Amino acid sequence: MIKAILIFNNHGKPRLIRFYEYFAEDVQQQIIRETFHLVSKRDDNVCNFLEGGSLIGGSDYKLIYRHYATLYFVFCVDSSESELGILDLIQVFVETLDKCFENVCELDLIFHMDKVHFILQEVVMGGMVLETNMNEIVGQVELQNRMEKSEGGFSAAPARAVSAVKNINLPEMPRNINIGDINIKVPSLSPF
Amino acid sequence: MSPSVRLQEMIRVIRGARTQGEERGVIQRECAAIRAQFRQADNGTRSHNLAKLLYVHMLGYPAHFGQMECVRLIASPRYNEKRVGYLGAMMLLDEKQDASLLITNSIKNDLSHSSQYVQSLALCTLGCMGSAEMCRDLAPEIDRLLRASNSYIKKKAALCAVHIVRKVPELGELFTPASRSLLSEKNHGVLHGAVVLITELCERNPETLEQFRKAVPELVQIMKGLVMSGYSPEHNVAGISDPFLQVRILRLLRILGRNNETASDAVNDLLAQVATNTDSSKTAGSAVLYETVLTVMDIKSESGLRVLAVNILGRFLLNNDRNIRYISMTSLQKIVQTDHNAVQRHRGTIVDCLKDQDASVKRRALELSLALVSAVNIRSLMKELLLFLSSCPPELRAHTTSGIFNAAERYAPSQRWHIDTILHVLTTAGGDVRDETVPNLIQLITTATELHCYTVHKLYRALIADISVQSLVQVACWCIGEYGDLLLRGECEETEPVQVAEDDVLDALETVLQSHMSSPATRGFALTATMKLSTRITHNVDRIRSIVSIYGSCIDVELQQRAVEYNALFKKYDHMRPGKTLGPNYRLFMTFVSHSHPPQSVQLQMKAPSGDVIPAHGLGQVTQTVLLNNPNKVSLKMRVRVCYTSQDFVCQDTVQIDSFPSPAW
Secondary structure (H helix, E strand, O other): OEEEEEEEEOOOOEEEEEEOOOOOHHHHHHHHHHHHHHHHOOOOOOOOEEOOOOOOOOOOOEEEEEEEOOEEEEEEEOOOOOHHHHHHHHHHHHHHHHHHHOOOOHHHHHHOHHHHHHHHHOOEEOOEEOOOOHHHHHHHHHHHHHHHHHHOOHHHHHHHHHHHHHOOOOOOOOOEEEEOOEEEEOOOOOOO | OOOOOOHHHHHHHHHHOOOHHHHHHHHHHHHHHHHHHHHOOOOOOHHHHHHHHHHHHHOOOOOHHHHHHHHHHHOOOOHHHHHHHHHHHHHHOOOOOOHHHHOHHHHHHHHOOOOHHHHHHHHHHHHHHOOHHHHHHHHHHHHHHHHOOOHHHHHHHHHHHHHHHHHOHHHHHHHHHHHHHHOOOOOHHHHHHHHHHHHHHHHHOHHHHHHHHOOHHHHHHHHHHHHHOOOOOOOEEOOEEOHHHHHHHHHHHHHHHOOOHHHHHHHHHHHHHHHHHOOOOOHHHHHHHHHHHHHHHHOOOOHHHHHHHHHHHHHHHOOOOHHHHHHHHHHHHHHOOOOHHHHHOOHHHHHHHOOOOOHHHHHHHHHHHHHHOOOOOHHHHHHHHHHHHHHOOHHHHHHHHHHHHHHHHHHOOOHHHHHHHHHHHHHHHHHHOOOOHHHHHHHHHHHOHHHHHHHHHHHHHHHHHOOOOHHHHHHHHHHHHHHHHHHHHOOOOOOOOOOOOHHHHHHHHHHHHHOOOOOHHHHHHHHHHHHHHOOOOOOOHHHHHHHHHHHHHOOOHHHHHHHHHHHHHHHHOHHHOOOOOOOOOEEEEEEEEEOOOOOOOOEEEEOOOOOOEEOOOOOOOOOOOEEEEOOOOOOOOEEEEEEEEEOOEEEEEEEEEOOOOHHHO
């Protein structure tokens, strides 16, 4: 079982935290700090597995992490998960983010935290691996995004307004309005 | 700040804060606005506000006031709002909060929603934080979804069922038939979920395990399909077809084949096939190969296959990739108990890994090395372990020292080797040893009677070299106090003779007493040793007397008490020092019992003696009962000091009791 998924940057600032076991908020922040402390000490050419943290689950848990540029992706797992499998899963997750955000970078994760959560939900559910096929994941995420857009809400309002006006049945505009002595020339406006 | 500002705006402002204090201020204002908005009627901004709240929650700020908002959003008919609401529920709620019960109804309704995406939200949330009651309530729904829905929902329902079974194990029976039929699905996501569910069911219930043994041929077929299929772009990871699914199935086959000949036979061929056909040049292949090896070792496989498996692990131990080396050691650890000799063959490589720069690899190598210690290799392996101790990372020191002590106790080839080893550990890492080390070592030294001279010389030399390691200093002081006469005599068979004068010894003890590095317990040892020497030396008794009297006014109460008592003994029977003469009667005046366990592990209670006069010439006796409470069953050692007056002279006698009958503890 995956106990937690943490993404933080090289300074320890959290970019995504997801716990699959209940921890009080202050304990959550402690775990993030401790994990960052353990992981940031590691060289670049050592293995991707770490033991020795004390806050999650006692002795039966490991940290499996990958370091990409400015971000650490850390999965805290217990002994029921295959370590190499999780390592590959992190890769799948990152590649999925890359596809969904088009060359993902840290800023994408910062400003679209909710979207990252929704993508993660298609990969891991309840602490267990749900789907590992990247195309399948990306496909589902696209469909959900489409559903969100079609429903509306504020984010879709401008688009809806434009399409509504485009569909208004405007009667033909007169070219000349003759009211007695007054002659008004109607300027020719380009259609929408 | 406008109340309808979106998530991105808020994030931008927070990031613009230059100090922690400024950030806090921004967030407090923002949270106040959000709170106010939650109280108002729906103005279309609810989902934005909750999203903002989840962001500040991630940064560590309180967000509990958003819990009810999650409940409201989940009940909304709009997908956007439900989505954020469910996410909020998973982040902010857990079954201990009352608000979580309120979403049960929404989840129930959403499980039968027309849109699969809404259904999936409900499944996800139930599978993450569903309480036992919610699970009981909704289990039949989940079972229905396992049977009759599309693949997208089926795979989520399967994992949701796993959560339900973990919360309410009895419900496992409900899901057994559906999970069996899921094995005939083609969709890999569904298969994966099904295998995880079946694994959970089998691990919890031996009867279910029996039932699923019949599914072994089906599982073998699926595996064969994966292994022998050509390149399949859909599921390919580095040339392996769906390694995640392969690993899951191999684990399930391990559970089904354990202790069962028939099931094990059925998978032998498959395992051999996988072991030989899988390309392990990338992580994906290695993951499958490792799982195969572990399965081979855990079930009743043919011996040829077992040899192949251990050789695969041995090969990986030599791999350049540290991940592979780490995993191979983890795997070897799992089989070291059952296939000890096979793993012993790789001892050399494992011991080399103790010198790797990677702390994780070192840790694995240490665990394995300790598991491989045996009577045959104890001398060479201990050399390596002691070398490791001198440069090992600080977080591993305590574990290493206790591992070394255990190994030494079990396999020490001689007492001298044992004492030397413990002394070496104390000199290298004496600050990281457990409390029992000091009394254990004292007992060991006491029983090694032929080595007293050797030991006291060695400890004396260690003491004058360095007095910073408390455990070592305590044992050295005790030893000098006990066997100081052997030290002063100068001759010793085992080491080179060296002249030690009485003044030198007293200098050493006094240095310990006066050093700021010495703990109060250590000073106690040094003072007692000084006192004991008063009966073993001839020329410097006055010096001892003056040392002891100084401590009669020491701030440390324990030391003061000892010093005062010793002073009293000096005064009262000075003339009896060379030997004791026993007159016609003894009058009992004080009995003193001491033990050298860590405090609080053993409690003493002394009852009143049966009398306080012992008639002369063995014509009677006095008994006194001492009650010991030893809840932790530590091994007992006691020292009994009896003080008595005989013809107006005060005397004392000390007896050490090292072994109690074992039922006593």
